[in-house]
Amino acid sequence: MDRDKKRFEQELAALLSEAQIKREEPLSRHTTFRVGGAAEYLLTPNIGQIPEVVALCRRFRLPLVIIGNGSNLLVSDEGLRGVVLEMGKCASGIRVEGTTLFAQAGTLLSETANTAARCGLSGMEFAAGIPGSVGGAVVMNAGAYGGEMKDILTGVRVLTKSGQVIDRKAEELELSYRHSRMMREKELVLEAVLSLGPGDEAEIRGRMEELKEKRVAKQPLEYPSAGSTFKRPEGYFAGKLIEEAGLRGFRVGDAQVSEKHCGFVINRGAACAADIIELMQQVRGRVKEMSGVELEPEVRLLGFSGDAGLG
Ligand SMILES: Cc1cc2nc3c(=O)[nH]c(=O)nc-3n(C[C@H](O)[C@H](O)[C@H](O)COP(=O)(O)OP(=O)(O)OC[C@H]3O[C@@H](n4cnc5c(N)ncnc54)[C@H](O)[C@@H]3O)c2cc1C
Numbered sequence: 001m002d003r004d005k006k007r008f009e010q011e012l013a014a015l016l017s018e019a020q021i022k023r024e025e026p027l028s029r030h031t032t033f034r035v036g037g038a039a040e041y042l043l044t045p046n047i048g049q050i051p052e053v054v055a056l057c058r059r060f061r062l063p064l065v066i067i068g069n070g071s072n073l074l075v076s077d078e079g080l081r082g083v084v085l086e087m088g089k090c091a092s093g094i095r096v097e098g099t100t101l102f103a104q105a106g107t108l109l110s111e112t113a114n115t116a117a118r119c120g121l122s123g124m125e126f127a128a129g130i131p132g133s134v135g136g137a138v139v140m141n142a143g144a145y146g147g148e149m150k151d152i153l154t155g156v157r158v159l160t161k162s163g164q165v166i167d168r169k170a171e172e173l174e175l176s177y178r179h180s181r182m183m184r185e186k187e188l189v190l191e192a193v194l195s196l197g198p199g200d201e202a203e204i205r206g207r208m209e210e211l212k213e214k215r216v217a218k219q220p221l222e223y224p225s226a227g228s229t230f231k232r233p234e235g236y237f238a239g240k241l242i243e244e245a246g247l248r249g250f251r252v253g254d255a256q257v258s259e260k261h262c263g264f265v266i267n268r269g270a271a272c273a274a275d276i277i278e279l280m281q282q283v284r285g286r287v288k289e290m291s292g293v294e295l296e297p298e299v300r301l302l303g304f305s306g307d308a309g310l311g
Pocket residue numbers: 032065066067068069070071072073087105106129130131132133134135136137138139140141142143144182187188189190219221225226227228300
């Protein structure tokens with residue numbers, strides 16, 4: 001081990017327990033696509049530990065990537081050098097004050113929506129079936145069935161690139177379709193403030209169940225995926241364009257355009273990231289040829305050079 005690495009590890013050990021530090025951890029274990037090479041370090045700090053851990057990585061000039069539940073990620077087969085900071089169980093927790101919900105970034109959306117339902121708070125039903133964390137959902141401005149995070153988010157606590165922890169109001173966050181200021185500025189979301197309304201628990205749960213049934217009926221949930229692979233181009237649906245290009249079921253190795261929902265690329269079992277990228281490139285080319293529409297990935301690419309031919 002070189003001297004710098006040894007010093008980094010010594011300082012890291014003073015901040016985190018051994019259980020919070022993984023070395024050469026396969027990221028296929030941390031993404032819903034079930035693909036991706038190893039992270040040199042995968043760290044799981046709690047919210048209070050994050051600023052110091054990030055400062056340490058910066059001091060040692062280590063590349064740093066933040067992940068949530070890994071449900072919108074495609075990680076290269078080569079993996080990631082440097083540090084992956086996972087906002088998971090260690091960074092999760094919910095506090096309810098009246099109709100306001102304070103959720104730490106690593107809390108799962110499903111858990112947050114369930115807490116809201118239990119407290120008779122309505123507004124999060126749309127998000128209950130999105131398999132992401134609160135932080136990932138805020139950064140992506142995740143949405144479904146007519147709702148999006150923008151509708152319920154009133155503020156966030158972020159760690160800025162200069163290492164400050166600050167609170168920002170929703171109006172400052174540039175929330176739009178699958179976009180946010182935090183995505184643009186590469187800021188780390190620590191906590192989200194969600195404003196909900198009073199509701200009836202049975203009705204809220206009924207709506208959540210109804211949306212869950214729609215998902216099960218329409219989406220290939222039986223296979224690993226990262227949800228919708230491409231963004232919805234204005235005036236079109238990506239899945240419909242892909243289907244019309246004759247690509248339902250199209251395969252590269254074990255990566256496949258879902259037969260159930262052409263907007264999803266699925267991993268039939270043994271796909272690697274290179275198969276998925278190749279499939280995405282071919283789909284993009286064929287759709288462009290057939291309809292003139294350029295598909296843009298919704299899935300976030302990590303560890304590829306440039307835009308992996310998908311920009
Ligand atoms: C079966 C399935 C169905 C899906 N359905 C939907 C849907 O209906 N609607 C929808 O919008 N999405 C959907 N998705 C995609 C995905 O669940 C969402 O984009 C989700 O918000 C991603 O959250 P995550 O925690 O998994 O983030 P990740 O995938 O881990 O990360 C996504 C991006 O957010 C960044 N990030 C994550 N956490 C933080 C943080 N705390 N601070 C700063 N940056 C952070 C990452 O760097 C990355 O750029 C679906 C995915 C699957 C697999």
